[in-house]
Amino acid sequence: MGSKKNMITDCLLAKVNFPLYAAEMLTSRHLLVAGGGGSAKTGVANGFEIYELYHNGKYFVAEEIQRHETGSRAVMNMSLKHIDRRALLVAGQEGHSQMFVISSKVGQLPTKETQISSRRESSSTEVRQRRRTESTSQDTPKSQISTTTDSSGNQMKRIYFDIKAADSVQTDFSTEPYQRVVRICLNGKFMATAGIDGHVRIWHFPRMTPFHDIKAHEKELDDLDFSPDGKYLISIAKDGIASVWSVNNGKEALKLKWTPPENVKYLYKRCRYSTIEGETDKYRLFTISNPLHKAGKQRGFLQQWNIETGRLNNIVSIDESLSALAVRDDGRFVSIGTMFTGSVMIYIAFSLQQVLYVPNAHSMFVTGLEFIPVLNKDAPPISSDAEASVISYSVDNRICIHSLQYRHTLPAWAAIFLIIVILFLTFLMCSYFGI
Template sequence: MARNRCDGLLARVDFPLYTLQTLTNRHVIVAGGGGASNTGVANGFEIFELSHNGTRFVAEEVMRHETGPNVVMTCAVRSIQNRTYLTAGQESHCQLYKVNIRMVDAAEMRRGSFRAENGLVRRRRRTVSENDNISKKDSNSNTTEKRISFEIRPSDSVQTDFGDDPLQRVVRISHDGKLMATGGIDGKVRLWAFPRMELLYVLEGHTKELDDLDFSPCDTKLVSIAKDGLANVWGTAGVRAPLLQLTCQPPNGSKYLFRRCRFGLIEDKPNEYRMFTIANPLTRSGKQKGLLQLWGQDGTLRKSVCVPESLSALAVRDDGRFVGVGTMFSGSVDIYIAFSLQRVLHVKNAHMMFVTGLEFLPVRGYGPPVASRSEAALLSISVDNCLCVHSLPLRKTIPAWVAIVLIIFVLFCTFTLCSYLGI
């Protein structure tokens, strides 16, 4: 299925993007930067509010927070008892931020400026497709209408990696907000009490640097993958040995390494889950083909599909129905049905460079979802500084009156045939 003509670029920022998270059903935070070198490229976060104007998705910048010389390579968001926390990997440390949500006047947000946490006053930039609608919004808006705004305030910071050249590669927060898992260059998985940022214990099951982590929907399991080719599934109750240890099982027998991992819900089965991984070939010669694989809770490989090129990003929608992948070389994006791994959307050259992050617009998150004419919407980012959206159109169904007419017609033909045959 081809992409919708109304999809594509949502917003462009002035720094490379490395990580993407959803704050609410209609707010997304992107982060990245140019690093500590004196290049003039900023480091930090930007928050956008998403909407659908009846024709296409629109992104409106809500706020920006700059992090000085510290580039943000990975982040995680979790709301706990009406308080929202943001954790960000900055070099060897994990920085905790408290995100204050407040209501402000909508017309003022559209017309005016806002103050960032670092004291810089920045005028809100209008993003792609917003200029076409801004006059109509202002003329029709109620001056008492309120919109959600955010304040990001730095809190605690802890060192999470202790290698020779320490770097936090990944951070995840459990769904109940009680645990945080981090991984980095030293190959160790560290479990922290959250949001106290207190180290609980260290899991040592990998020999090389970590690439990804994820908590199961019920928070009883944690999966970790690393450049040693292993996917370890741990219990979160304090057991220091892996419950399962998986290796990639490609159909052609070649050597593959896991790149990303995600758990996904199974509809109508709250205590069960699936696990998805993407993997790339170890060798870099010839045409590389990536793998998207589906695993059962017992560690058995259920399904595997081959993708024409190496993969870089993976996302599962919060209800477990859809899986999204992004590619390394062409910057393409695909959406699959979770239980069958049937591809239902392919967007070629969605970005000019490799895809660094993917997130589905949530359907079970905080606040009303974005109303659109799509069954699913997948957000993607890249080091090309772009935030894009790719939507899966609603599958066409037969109107009820057409179905009734068809049923009546079939019954009429059946009775006519029976009368003709004398049955």
């Protein structure tokens, strides 16, 4: 599982040799991407790659620092939470949620004229399967750390990560179990999973013990998300229903309702809650929706919802079906990715005004999006000349970044001068008319 590093092209950060299905910002400066070829013996590896991101004054650069293989199971979805200076990563592998404990370390790596890798073999870990499953042994993971030297060839200290497999639980119980999505709530108390059996399961976290088992939908789930306060959970599925559930009692609290254009049936594709910039107790809800049948000129929609009534606050149409949705951690920007052209767009969250459009960023549909964070407290955010930057990834094996440059605004001195001029002209006009 290798990749090209230090890619400096306009959009491309890195290219890996396996399909990409999930990504998380491991720290404010480290990106973790995951995927793989699955259990088929195709020679395509399964697991994670970790990149360190930085801005060199002209563009973003991604340097691969570590890889971790997960044996015969690809990582199809994941969610991450920092607890007690460790990152707890829950990865969806077939019908299970597998937890990985990731600890950051600083050390000196072996020095050579060219980059070398030290491979560490982790012993096979017996994982605990709960709820109608038997214990199985975890495939032996492998971690690989690239090295860095200074211009004199001396050893350099840098951050790397110790990745260990921990507990595992079965989360989907259909005939051919498959977990479609996993989410950890912002306060770290609960985890939610959903698959193709139509159930939404809420778990205590990080113990991963059952809390609620909700028969939420008649068809397989597509997405889940917790509200920022951890009180609600939204689920969307291929039955065309979007329901909001009370985390406390597992009961339905709200159902999203709208009237699609020309009575065409639409399906929700992705859902995301977000905080509201400058507000501590308020939040927004976004979804993207696509027509069930791709005939004619039907469009995809980016939707912003009233969380009290379940009715639309705002809606924007896009010329094609949508595949990915992300909101920046401060709630200021929302980004979407498209299905057919692999394009990426950024919108202002409160108004849904488009501020960036990147056509054909990928050769296939955008699997997911991840904003460069601005609120992480583990380290200062990456300094750049961009107002917002979003990472996109796809099954075309490409990791790209798209930056919104700061929009030109009127300088403060010019605004003051303009106000003075307007007041002066108003005074002259009033004097002329004797007002």
